[in-house]
Amino acid sequence: xxxxxxxxxxxxxxxxxxxxxxxxxxxxxxGLAIIFGLLNIINFSxxxxxxxxxxxxxxxxxxxGINYWVALVAVPVVVGLFGMIIERTxxxxxxxxxxxxxLLLTFGLALIIEGLFRYRFGISxxxxxxxxxxxxxxxxxxxxxxxxxxxxxxxxxxVCFGSWYIIERTKxxxxxxxxxxxxxxxxxxxxxxxxxxxxxxGFGVALAAFAGVLAxxxxxVNPVMGSNLIIVVxxxxxxxxxxxxxxxxxxxxxxxxxxxxxxxxxxxxxAVVIFVIMxxxxxxxxxxxxxxxx
Amino acid sequence: xxxxxxxxxxxxxxxxVAPFLVYPVLVMKILCFALFACxxxxxxxxxxxxxxxxxxxxxxxxxxxxxxxxxxxxSPELGLLAxxxxxxxxxFVFGSLAIRRSGIYFAMVTLALAQLVYFLALQxxxxxxxxxxxxxxxxxxxxxxxxxxxxxxxYFVLAVFxxxxxxxxxxxxxxxxxxxxxxxxxxxxxxxxxxxxxRYKLLAFVLSAALSGLAGATKTLVFQLxxxxxxxxHMSGEIVLMTLLGGMGTVFGPIVGATVVxxxxxxxxxxxxxxxxxxxxxxxxxxxxxxxxxxxELAVLIRRSGIRM
Numbered sequence: 001x002x003x004x005x006x007x008x009x010x011x012x013x014x015x016x017x018x019x020x021x022x023x024x025x026x027x028x029x030x031g032l033a034i035i036f037g038l039l040n041i042i043n044f045s046x047x048x049x050x051x052x053x054x055x056x057x058x059x060x061x062x063x064x065g066i067n068y069w070v071a072l073v074a075v076p077v078v079v080g081l082f083g084m085i086i087e088r089t090x091x092x093x094x095x096x097x098x099x100x101x102x103l104l105l106t107f108g109l110a111l112i113i114e115g116l117f118r119y120r121f122g123i124s125x126x127x128x129x130x131x132x133x134x135x136x137x138x139x140x141x142x143x144x145x146x147x148x149x150x151x152x153x154x155x156x157x158x159v160c161f162g163s164w165y166i167i168e169r170t171k172x173x174x175x176x177x178x179x180x181x182x183x184x185x186x187x188x189x190x191x192x193x194x195x196x197x198x199x200x201x202g203f204g205v206a207l208a209a210f211a212g213v214l215a216x217x218x219x220x221v222n223p224v225m226g227s228n229l230i231i232v233v234x235x236x237x238x239x240x241x242x243x244x245x246x247x248x249x250x251x252x253x254x255x256x257x258x259x260x261x262x263x264x265x266x267x268x269x270x271a272v273v274i275f276v277i278m279x280x281x282x283x284x285x286x287x288x289x290x291x292x293x294x
Numbered sequence: 295x296x297x298x299x300x301x302x303x304x305x306x307x308x309x310x311v312a313p314f315l316v317y318p319v320l321v322m323k324i325l326c327f328a329l330f331a332c333x334x335x336x337x338x339x340x341x342x343x344x345x346x347x348x349x350x351x352x353x354x355x356x357x358x359x360x361x362x363x364x365x366x367x368x369s370p371e372l373g374l375l376a377x378x379x380x381x382x383x384x385x386f387v388f389g390s391l392a393i394r395r396s397g398i399y400f401a402m403v404t405l406a407l408a409q410l411v412y413f414l415a416l417q418x419x420x421x422x423x424x425x426x427x428x429x430x431x432x433x434x435x436x437x438x439x440x441x442x443x444x445x446x447x448x449y450f451v452l453a454v455f456x457x458x459x460x461x462x463x464x465x466x467x468x469x470x471x472x473x474x475x476x477x478x479x480x481x482x483x484x485x486x487x488x489x490x491x492x493r494y495k496l497l498a499f500v501l502s503a504a505l506s507g508l509a510g511a512t513k514t515l516v517f518q519l520x521x522x523x524x525x526x527x528h529m530s531g532e533i534v535l536m537t538l539l540g541g542m543g544t545v546f547g548p549i550v551g552a553t554v555v556x557x558x559x560x561x562x563x564x565x566x567x568x569x570x571x572x573x574x575x576x577x578x579x580x581x582x583x584x585x586x587x588x589x590x591e592l593a594v595l596i597r598r599s600g601i602r603m
Contacts, residue, residue: 042398093582099398100344101581104538107531108577115570231527235406238399268417275410279391282403286394 022256041102047230053212083205125222241291331548347408353525355507381507389499426521541587
């Protein structure tokens with residue numbers, strides 16, 4: 001069976017990869033948006049922390065025998081704590097300065113983290129085995145769906161919508177939203193805002209690390225996996241705007257799918273399609289699809 | 295005599311003497327990056343716009359110049375002109391899109407656009423992909439001076455650098471430069487004073503891109519090579535570092551920053567993988583404790599000690 005002259009297996013296969021990439025775009029841009037909302041900092045080290053998540057999982061498995069399921073919970077906690085240390089020792093000195101300094105500092109941190117991992121592990125990359133429970137796949141008749149890929153998409157959606165629910169529908173989330181609007185006022189109501197900022201940064205970083213663990217069995221675990229991704233995620237963030245949580249999720253998944261389709265119909269353009277869309281969005285709707293100018 | 299004049303004299307004397315003290319090719323590399331950093335500083339230091347995509351102008355102009363000279367057989371002055379013009383056009387496109395957003399978004403937009411250029415450079419046949427454009431001839435300047443001779447090449451590069459630096463210096467100290475500073479300090483105020491802020495930003499962006507292109511084209515001439523390194527985002531980060539370290543918003547800061555960073559990379563070659571870590575550490579230190587940069591801190595020291603310049 002063909003659609004527009006493309007075998008349906010090929011089309012579905014690329015759409016699946018697109019959806020997986022889209023899941024990572026969504027989780028990462030969600031984390032960036034949460035951090036930006038409260039800290040007014042674009043976390044350039046987000047990609048490096050994603051890579052760190054994947055590597056810590058690999059190190060845990062290889063040297064300590066920590067399995068995938070434990071890593072999925074433990075690694076985000078460990079990397080999240082690392083993020084909180086960064087926030088407490090460095091980022092907190094920058095809040096009164098121009099936002100650009102936050103970008104520059106986290107860029108420097110990204111270079112350090114990436115450089116250290118590259119020094120220790122080289123550039124070639126390590127492979128992380130798919131956990132036994134999720135190996136194999138389903139034959140859907142029109143395509144073969146590897147179990148692990150279905151799992152990545154499902155769990156990403158759960159994490160994204162879970163985060164959306166916590167932020168938009170719970171008391172804790174209302175503090176976060178209030179802090180985004182007016183931190184001084186929130187502080188006056190007796191909320192410990194500095195602590196909240198630290199925890200928020202930790203949460204955003206933990207999301208990145210979680211994405212890293214999810215990605216480890218899909219992609220090669222290598223020190224530059226994050227820096228290549230983060231620039232695309234920045235474009236995703238510009239397209240979606242960071243005003244809304246749901247906007248980040250929808251834009252991330254949507255662009256992943258578009259990228260997948262491009263890979264089927266015009267492979268040469270697949271690396272650049274998201275940047276081209278960014279240019280068009282900037283022309284037509286400068287604030288981004290879901291954004292509001294701030 | 296004002297401090298600025300002393301600076302110019304020191305710069306010219308150093309420029310004339312340097313090739314007898316240090317390996318000339320290294321000095322030429324420093325000059326190219328110094329021009330690049332000064333052009334970048336026009337945008338970051340004087341207009342307050344952080345572009346994270348300036349590698350695109352450096353690299354693309356390098357490819358254009360290399361292609362014009364190697365494949366079309368143009369003379370070096372036309373090669374430089376072609377590179378500079380291409381970078382200006384590219385700067386116009388980037389600038390028109392990026393100034394639609396401000397602050398952090400501006401940085402992200404320029405970074406993403408530069409990544410687009412990187413992928414184009416990787417895929418277009420004329421750039422040579424992973425191999426780059428190799429063996430670009432240096433040619434004869436105006437058909438007279440043979441640039442294959444290192445010292446001829448050196449003084450040509452010095453002249454290009456001083457010319458570019460003079461343009462930047464003039465721009466900074468002109469009424470145009472004053473408007474740019476006004477935009478940096480308080481954009482709403484500049485708008486309410488009746489300045490068409492977007493036009494000034496765009497003009498600054500194009501000027502900065504064109505001069506970055508001049509630096510890139512010159513660099514291609516010096517090394518007879520245009521490669522992917524120059525369009526990679528690492529390069530965009532490096533130029534931010536040079537400007538920050540030297541002192542953004544100071545006239546001579548970027549030159550100092552470029553000298554330190556290029557020198558470090560040259561003599562620290564045995565550090566290998568650690569260069570990236572070291573770059574990151576310098577970034578973090580600069581942002582946390584050293585935001586005025588080397589020249590900026592010196593200026594403060596001099597002012598405090600009461601010496602009038």
